[in-house]
Amino acid sequence: MLIGIQLTARKSVSQPWRWTEDASSSVRIAPEPTMIGSELRTDLRDAERGQRSDFTAMATPSRASGESKRGLPWLEWARGWYSICAEFLFQRIMASHLENPLPLPPLNGVTFIVTGCTSGIGLETARQLAMAGAHLVMAVRNTNLAHELIRKWQAEGIPLDVEVMEIDLMSLKSVVRFAKAWNARLQPVHVLINNAGIFSIGEPQRFSEDGYETHIQVNHLAAALLSLLLIPSLIRGSPSRIVNVNSVMHNVGFVEADGMNLVSGKRKFTSLRGYCDSKLAQIKFSSILFKRLPAEAGIHVVCLSPGIVRTNVARDLSSSLRTGYHWIPYFILDPEEGCRSSLFAGTDPQIVEYSELLKMEEWPVCPYISHDCRPANASDESHNLETSKKIWEKTLELVGLPADALEKLVAGEEVSCQYDEIDE
């Protein structure tokens, strides 16, 4: 039985990861066991009180219903909106125990790939990682802007270990190109942060060059393909992490393997639906990835909510709504506050322990970290293992990978992808 567990984000800097060199001199991550013991506390009293760190009380056991639905049952939908409203109204209070900026350990020699870091949460995540000494790979589509940012950060006088690589998540060929270029270096990746995302509020339905609805392509499919193709480098950096910047909005998402493109007419497209469904698809896919990755691979998969954050994500709002969005600062976090859960999920040693615990307990969902850097329970719908498996299979098909791609990649075998330009 899974017991209530509480991750503790720090008011003061916890001890850094121990970055040690192994015999082959590749960088290794080893959490301090004593620190884990003191900070990662099982807390049955919380469970009895039904507090949010209580997984037994909050979670629905793995659901495996054969019923085909057209959307969320109304009670789950209402609960989803309740979670969104609660996050909006109380996120600042709930995260009041966190320092801002979140203190980071020295990260010299640790390689982070962060997608979409020319704006908003990704930009601030990247800046703080770079300032902490990390080897940062900015995976962006606007490389000129990324170079400009580096020049600006360097003006602060700190020597940085940052590089820029081009990726456009709207093109799966571009994702394959990026992964191939990185893997060819035979260097490790310690943390991949799938941060880039779009929410084209109020916009009509659009499709990528690959024929997929743009939210599902950028927010889920491209990130999934990138994560899988980088498995060899993540194994090289093991213990390593795949961190997915998800959203509380997944709580009102509903996704079916045959309806991911929202073209069947069964579920009519709205940008809100496109966004929420893509975030739920990401949790479902990540949960199966989390379950199927053998423990020996040493790759941990985490999804997180950054909170509701003032960024360019609202760029498609009408100008009056945009003004409103920028003028409610009390409720909305700034990017420095909004990147804390990404930094926590990407760097805190407790994540490894927590991930191992959930794996041992055969929990149906991957670790999900809330904006206040605590473990949270993803939506009931994300616990439906049957649909998660179907989303996994369909995702592999849509990104042009064979059904056994993960097993082959973990075994060090070559895997061909339909979007590899050489294979065309």
Ligand SMILES: NC(=O)c1ccc[n+]([C@@H]2O[C@H](COP(=O)([O-])OP(=O)(O)OC[C@H]3O[C@@H](n4cnc5c(N)ncnc54)[C@H](OP(=O)(O)O)[C@@H]3O)[C@@H](O)[C@H]2O)c1
């Ligand atoms: N802000 C919030 O309240 C909130 C809440 C929950 C979750 N999130 C999630 O947080 C993540 C970051 O969003 P944000 O709020 O920081 O938004 P943002 O300011 O709009 O930043 C999004 C980043 O993603 C990049 N991006 C978009 N499409 C891309 C593509 N096709 N290829 C490569 N990069 C692409 C953007 O690059 P360009 O600059 O080139 O466009 C930008 O750097 C997203 O996954 C979002 O869903 C945000």
